[in-house]
Amino acid sequence: MIEVHTPDPIRYVNEDGQPVQALPGRFTPELLRELHREMLRAREFDRKLITLLRQGRTTFYAQSTGMEATQVGLARSIRPGHDWVWPYYRDHTLGLAMGVPMYELISQCLGTNSDPSRGRQMPHHFASAALKFVSISSSIASQVPPAAGSAMAQKYLGTDEITVCTFGDGATSEGDWHAGMNMAGVAQAPCLFVCENNQWAISTGVRQQTASETIHVKARAYGMPGYYVDGNDIVAVMEVMTHAAAHVRAGDGPALVECLTYRVGSHSNADADAEKHYRTRDEVSAWVGRDPIVRVERLLEHLGHPVSSEERADLIARTHREVDQDVLRAEATGQPDWKIMFEDVYADLPSHLRTQAAALRAEQDGGRA
Ligand SMILES: Cc1ncc(C[n+]2csc(CCOP(=O)(O)OP(=O)(O)O)c2C)c(N)n1
Ligand SMILES: [Mg+2]
Structure with a gap:
């Protein structure tokens, strides 16, 4: 049973890779390896895209390094292509894990003829019609009211689709966020709200963002359950998210899940290096030590199925090759x-x-x- 409004984030595996409660049976070594591969692929995608940025081949990028368990775990807990997703600008790892082709994502970042939006969106603000992954807006929380509307339409039509709406901690201070949460609550609409609380909104820390003790507590005001999960523990994310999505799909109204995680890198290339002025090196290195990918590696080791260094290196090299090939292929289609x-x-x-x-x-x- 997953509890609502827990004082501490729900967790199954600690930083050392040790289970702190019994692992649900579905987390076989095979599944854990698959999740590890997806998270590492996203991490390396980040690394490569930052290189492209430095080379001037794209002009905007917001990395999700450190937040992979939250986004891959969410993708694994919904029905990609069936449920509607209203994401925010740091969600490329969610998109990749849902099945957005890397080529499409890279084409969008480069604004080439192979970009489905053909260079008319800001780089890294992709969409996927096939996956019902709605075009990303830079305006913080602007996706929340339409997501509530999308869920209201689903309820009206009586489908078994749900709407998923993601946002950062900073978004919860916007008027749009409260309007959308309120509408979804009043209508008891099937919307799964996911706060990727990475503890910073550019240079504004979460303690300056709200006087509430947590974000999930705000769900109470809108008449929906709020869940609090360790966003760097993919087992916990999938357990809580699956439970919350089932609640929403069953017609029991919306739910909010707060994933406690950390943005390890800079906010975007707009503040690269600036983060040194608003947060301490100690804070960053403490969170680097809570890396979600390393946690799964330690868990697999604990379970007797370690990922070898050759396997890891091979996976990294394969992702780099995939990105390199997709970049060349996209650039060959030319500029619109x-x-x-x-x-x-x-x-x-x-x-x-x-x-x-x-x-x-x-x-x-x-x-x-
Ligand atoms: C309405 C609006 N106000 C301000 C901004 C400038 N802005 C861009 S990103 C950002 C921080 C958002 O932080 P958060 O929601 O926590 O997401 P994160 O970037 O941390 O993932 C701000 C204030 C904006 N894009 N839109
Ligand atoms: Mg944030």
Whole structure:
């Protein structure tokens, strides 16, 4: 039985990889290895994308290093392609684990012709129509009211789909967050709200963010259960998330899960290095010591199924090759033509956009048009 509103985060495995309560039977060494592979793939994706950023091949990226257990664990607890997901900008690890092809994600980051949004979205703000993974918005918490609306529609239509809405700790101070939580609560709509509490909102620490003791306690005010989980323990994340998703799918109303984790790297390339000014080296290294990937490695070792250093190195090399090949393939498709800026929104272009398109054409053609 998973308890609501626990004072401490629910946990199954401690930092040393030792189970602190009986591991549910489904966590076989095979499954744990699979989860380990997915988390490590996402970690290496982060590493490679930061290199691309430094090379100037993309212009924005927000890493999820340190938060892999939260995002992979969530992906494993819902029905990808069936449930609707309203994510936020740090959720590429969730997307990859749900099955967004790496090529598509890289194409979006590079804004090439192979990018489904064809360069018209901010880099790293991808979407997947096939997986019902809604286009990411940079505006904090702006996804929360429409996610509540999406869940209300599901209830109205009587489907067994649910809506999943993710956000950071900082998002919970936005008016949109409260409006969306309230609407979902009143309508008893099937929405699973997931707070990826990485304890910082750029330079604002979570203690400056709210006077509430925790984030999950806020669920009470909106008439839904709140769960508190160790977001660096993938076993705990999957157990709690599966339980909360079942509650939501059963028609028992929305739920909030707060995953306590940590953003190990900088907020984005916008504050690379700046984080040295707002948090201590000791705090960061304490959380590096609680790495979710290392925790699964230690657990596997404890269970007698260690991941060998060769296996680990091979997995890393394979991911790097995959990224390298996808980057070259995406870049070979070329950059979209400027004209597509004016396409796909209006059937008939309004006059002010026609004027702008003509002015741009004249500029592009050096006045020949
Ligand atoms: C409405 C709005 N206000 C401010 C910002 C600037 N901003 C971008 S990211 C961010 C921090 C959000 O922190 P959190 O929700 O905890 O997510 P995290 O980045 O930590 O994953 C802020 C304030 C924004 N994008 N949108
Ligand atoms: Mg945060």
